[in-house]
Amino acid sequence: MPDALPFAVRxxxxxxxxxxxxxxxxxxxxxCSCGTTSSCGSSQLIHLPGGALFRxxxxxxxxxxxxxxxxxxxxxxxxxxxxxxxxxxxxxVTLRS
Numbered sequence: 577m578p579d580a581l582p583f584a585v586r587x588x589x590x591x592x593x594x595x596x597x598x599x600x601x602x603x604x605x606x607x608c609s610c611g612t613t614s615s616c617g618s619s620q621l622i623h624l625p626g627g628a629l630f631r632x633x634x635x636x637x638x639x640x641x642x643x644x645x646x647x648x649x650x651x652x653x654x655x656x657x658x659x660x661x662x663x664x665x666x667x668x669v670t671l672r673s
Contacts, residue, residue, distance in 0.1 A: 612634040
């Protein structure tokens with residue numbers, strides 16, 4: 577399998593643990609090596625322990641995006657949480673049949 581350039585994460589939404597680390601990815605917007613920018617929500621991600629699998633809508637390439645990678649990308653930005661945001665950060669459960 578040829579080496580592919582990794583996706584560049586442009587933005588994301590996530591639930592955070594009380595420690596401030598990413599607990600679950602809710603949505604991602606990434607630049608793919610095929611030159612397109614794709615976005616997807618939680619229902620389109622394949623959730624894995626410690627991250628999620630993202631698939632480009634244009635070329636079909638896929639890559640695991642780890643929670644740690646997103647923690648590192650948001651480390652420099654301060655996290656401000658209102659009580660409403662804390663209630664909204666409740667864990668999300670995806671049921672598949």
